[in-house]
Amino acid sequence: MTSTRLPGKVLIEVNGRPLLAYQLDRILKSNKLDRVIVAISILEKDDAIDDFCKDYGVHCYRGSENEVMGRYYDCAKLYNPNIVV
Numbered sequence: 001m002t003s004t005r006l007p008g009k010v011l012i013e014v015n016g017r018p019l020l021a022y023q024l025d026r027i028l029k030s031n032k033l034d035r036v037i038v039a040i041s042i043l044e045k046d047d048a049i050d051d052f053c054k055d056y057g058v059h060c061y062r063g064s065e066n067e068v069m070g071r072y073y074d075c076a077k078l079y080n081p082n083i084v085v
Helices: 017-030 044-056 066-081
Strands: 037-041 059-063
Touching: 017 044, 017 059, 037 066, 044 059, 059 066
Parallel strands: 037 059
Antiparallel strands: none
């Protein structure tokens, strides 16, 4: 949500749907997934992504804004997935 070039880009609507919905739809087509987890920051600005994911039936993990790899790592430690993308 805090992109400097296009703030809020993941929830910008195209043809009436947020861009994140298009991405999640593609991911959720896989028959090899048990769950999808979107790793976002703890910033208040990302609350909108968290709310969207809850409504969409997708889990969110919240971590550091600046330590993106750490956010992925901590999420992986918590959920112990076989695959991280």
